[in-house]
Amino acid sequence: MNFVLGIDGGGTSCRAALATVDGAVVGRAKSGAANIRTDLTGARANIVEAARQAFIAAGQDPELIPETPAILGLAGANVGTYRQQLEAILPFSKSRVETDAEIALEGAVGSGDGAMAILGTGTAYMARKKGKSRAIGGWGFQVGDQGSxxxxxxxxxxxxxxxxxxxxxxxxxxxxxxxxxxxxxxxxxxxxxxxxxxxxxxxxxxxxxxxxxxxxxxxxxxxxxxxxxxxxxxxxxxxxxxxxxxxxxxxxxxxxxxxxxxxTLLKAPLDDALGGAVQMAVRIFAGKSRGGR
Amino acid sequence: MNFVLGIDGGGTSCRAALATVDGAVVGRAKSGAANIRTDLTGARANIVEAARQAFIAAGQDPELIPETPAILGLAGANVGTYRQQLEAILPFSKSRVETDAEIALEGAVGSGDGAMAILGTGTAYMARKKGKSRAIGGWGFQVGDQGSxxxxxxxxxxxxxxxxxxxxxxxxxxxxxxxxxxxxxxxxxxxxxxxxxxxxxxxxxxxxxxxxxxxxxxxxxxxxxxxxxxxxxxxxxxxxxxxxxxxxxxxxxxxxxxxxxxxTLLKAPLDDALGGAVQMAVRIFAGKSRGGR
Known part of the structure; x- marks a missing residue:
């Protein structure tokens, strides 16, 4: 294993970053939507395409995909059995599908304890305490998303x-x-x-x-x-x-x-969600951590 | 002129009541929707049909329609120029189109001062002070209808x-x-x-x-x-x-x-909206009033 992949997929696009086992990103790429709730096979295709292009952007051979482990943060991964269904059909050496919130939190605060509040058109929150994550909010503006x-x-x-x-x-x-x-x-x-x-x-x-x-x-x-x-x-x-x-x-x-x-708790985010996926891949698959804050 | 008509029309049905000039209802009938915003000619047809059937229910000749004045309370009558358009094509001797709220208020409190609160799936309010009506609320539950x-x-x-x-x-x-x-x-x-x-x-x-x-x-x-x-x-x-x-x-x-x-202000309604249209017709066209409360 020479590389790890971080993937950040959602309803409009899918981004991939190829990194060394030390977490240095060497190639990035973007493809179409990866909506696992509405189009699982289409999502798989765009995920693989983004990964392929990231290898190419890094000047590396996409044939290495089956030897490369990946962390994927995908919207909707917490609903039903989409996560398991996708993991079963991905071509990476190891695949772990997380929610988009989970990789965003990893990107923002690193691998230690911490929390994030997503304050945009909607609102959602996630905190990690002693390694355990908890998400709240994000139920949509009709009966939720207070403060959005x-x-x-x-x-x-x-x-x-x-x-x-x-x-x-x-x-x-x-x-x-x-x-x-x-x-x-x-x-x-x-x-x-x-x-x-x-x-x-x-x-x-x-x-x-x-x-x-x-x-x-x-x-x-x-x-x-x-x-x-x-x-x-x-x-x-x-x-x-x-x-x-x-x-x-x-x-x-x-x-x-x-x-x-x-x-007093406010900190600037360390990295974005894609960076979070990469760091999580390094931490989990290469056994390395950039350390907490 | 021997009779007056009261009409109460909305998106699901149209009701008509034929009354003597003293306000005694002698015939009632019901027809289809009278939605003047979406189907003006269809609304006219159902209004005339309800009036015809009210004459028949009273054992009277519908040929008297052109000699009979009518008060119509119709949802949407306060928007655009639907009211004027409809008045121009009605067959009654005189036609006056009011909002559904206006005849409901007349039915509830009579011709004098008073107010009503409609508290259902939506909410809306109307008050009459010194003969002048004012309606508030009723803007729909997304950004209005508080308390509905x-x-x-x-x-x-x-x-x-x-x-x-x-x-x-x-x-x-x-x-x-x-x-x-x-x-x-x-x-x-x-x-x-x-x-x-x-x-x-x-x-x-x-x-x-x-x-x-x-x-x-x-x-x-x-x-x-x-x-x-x-x-x-x-x-x-x-x-x-x-x-x-x-x-x-x-x-x-x-x-x-x-x-x-x-x-301390609460009173039971005197009559329903259709009754309000009838009483308003008597008051305006026959110059008689049942008196305030």
């Missing part, structure tokens, strides 16, 4: 309509939102009928921006969002010295708003 | 997942809900993906039922819902002697939970 961009955007539209009806006080932000919809609440309702999480989430940066300027509705929404995020962090029961990484598009906006308890 | 069955059901699923993740305390109610979904949060998420307001609202009676038994999560959800309903009532700025009617499937469940301020 989607929830913040939905809250803003709700507050905008409440202000329109004179039920709650308006603000420059709700005025601006209503203007986006031609000052017509029917247009807001029309928008919400088919809006996807990302459509609601598109309004979230506006809320942070207006909160900075002191907008009371924006601050009300974000105070609730921060409380929701901290309630989730609270459930992770983090140790006082555990590194906490914020990931996702809203991470830099949330960081300065967290309370002192969590501010 | 749909919102209560959605809140319950959210609290159930938060309890599952250990973020908020669970209760017998959240335990029971999770059991409905085979103790699998993925099943909850699956349900919410395509759930209609009525699907969420189906859980609302369960929340009221458990709240009665002291369930803390049920009471937390309902305290919020009652506060939301009262915030909307507050925005209506009701007079101290104005009758307030609660309509909709959740009305009897909400009534005992309202604060004293609103308890």
């Amino acid at each position: 961009g989607a929830r913040i955007g939905r809250d803003l539209l709700e507050q905008t309509l409440l202000a329109y009806d004179g039920i709650r006080p308006g603000s420059p932000l709700t005025d601006a939102m209503l203007a986006v919809f031609r000052n017509n609440p029917e247009d807001v309702v029309e928008f919400t009928t088919n809006a996807k999480p990302g459509d609601f989430g598109g309004f979230a940066p506006k809320v942070f921006e207006h909160a900075e300027k002191g907008d009371p509705v924006a601050n009300w929404i974000l105070d609730k969002a921060v409380a929701d995020v901290e309630a989730s962090l609270g459930a992770l029961d983090l140790a006082d010295d555990a590194p906490l990484c914020l990931l996702g598009g809203l991470a830099p906006l949330y960081a300065p708003r967290l309370s002192a308890r969590y501010q | 069955g749909a919102r209560i059901g959605r809140d319950l699923l959210e609290q159930t997942l938060l309890a599952y993740d250990g973020i908020r305390p669970g209760s017998p109610l959240t335990d029971a809900m999770l059991a409905v979904f085979r103790n699998n949060p993925e099943d909850v998420v699956e349900f919410t993906t395509n759930a209609k307001p009525g699907d969420f609202g189906g859980f609302a009676p369960k929340v009221f039922e458990h709240a009665e038994k002291g369930d803390p999560v049920a009471n937390w959800i309902l305290d919020k819902a009652v506060a939301d309903v009262e915030a909307s009532l507050g925005a209506l700025d009701l007079a101290d002697d104005a009758p307030l009617c609660l309509l909709g499937g959740l009305a009897p469940l909400y009534a005992p939970r309202l604060s004293a301020r609103y308890q």
Whole structure:
């Protein structure tokens, strides 16, 4: 064994990194979607293609694939038996399928204890304590994803309509939102009928921006969002010295708003999810660790 | 003119009542949907058919339709120019198209001042002060309809997942809900993906039922819902002697939970929406009123 593979696959693309047994990445490549829930054989094909291209990018022979072990982090790997089904048909010397969250956590905090909060269109959390990982959240914006961009955007539209009806006080932000919809609440309702999480989430940066300027509705929404995020962090029961990484598009906006308890735990992520897969492969298959933090 | 017509039309059916100029209903009938937003000519056909059948039910000649004035309460009448378009093509001697809420209010509180709260799968409010009506709410459960069955059901699923993740305390109610979904949060998420307001609202009676038994999560959800309903009532700025009617499937469940301020205003509705259309027709076209309350 001269190399290990890290794979990071999801609904839009699949990335692969080829690394030496010391964890030095020597080739990277990208292919199409690897959605194991909707297309297992298509996912396998794109995973293998990304691996092949990573060998080629490294100037190495793809014929080495059957001698190379791989860690794969894949969205949906925690549901049903997709993980076992995929592991059975992969061409690597050894294959271990983890969730996308697991390799993201490894990338962010390394192999030791620590936690991450993914704060984007959705929200999800994962913590590792004494080697054991626990994931919470990520249930989608309809009945979960508290503090997410989607929830913040939905809250803003709700507050905008409440202000329109004179039920709650308006603000420059709700005025601006209503203007986006031609000052017509029917247009807001029309928008919400088919809006996807990302459509609601598109309004979230506006809320942070207006909160900075002191907008009371924006601050009300974000105070609730921060409380929701901290309630989730609270459930992770983090140790006082555990590194906490914020990931996702809203991470830099949330960081300065967290309370002192969590501010002191914040660390920049060591690496991304693909890097996490590589490091996990080195740790598990080559018996080496870059050490904790 | 010997008769007046009251019409109550919506997305599933259209009801008509023929009454004497004194407001005594002599014939009733029902036909198909009268959705003026999606099918204006189809709505007209069903409206005329319901009117015809009401004449026949009363033992009267439908040929009298062109001599008979009508009040029509139709869902969607407040949007765009559907109202004017329909009035122009109706066969009655005089036609006046109102919203479904307007005739429901007339039915509930009569021609004087008063208010109604429709508390069902959705929520909406209307008040009349010095002859002027004002409607608020009814924007749908995604970003409105606070306190509705749909919102209560959605809140319950959210609290159930938060309890599952250990973020908020669970209760017998959240335990029971999770059991409905085979103790699998993925099943909850699956349900919410395509759930209609009525699907969420189906859980609302369960929340009221458990709240009665002291369930803390049920009471937390309902305290919020009652506060939301009262915030909307507050925005209506009701007079101290104005009758307030609660309509909709959740009305009897909400009534005992309202604060004293609103308890004292509560009155049973005088009549339903169709009766309201009839009484409005008598008042406007025959110049007679049954008097306020």
